[in-house]
Amino acid sequence: MLLIPDLCLLECASVLLKQVQCQLLSLDECHAFPTDLLQLPLRPTSASELALAVLEQAWPSH
Secondary structure, X not given: OEEEEOHHHHHHHHHHHHHHHOOOOOHHHHXXXXXXXXXXXXXXXXXXXXXXXXHHHHOOOO
């Protein structure tokens, strides 16, 4: 399972919307992407939780 910032899914939705607006992606194609995305082994996590995990890995306790 891969941890991702919780805003990542919103950013993906924003990119898809822009693609539809620019007519680079059809609405049907756009609707398929979130389903595919949610099939991936991703776990949205708060950015603060991820930041703490990074710091813990950078400076493990002795």
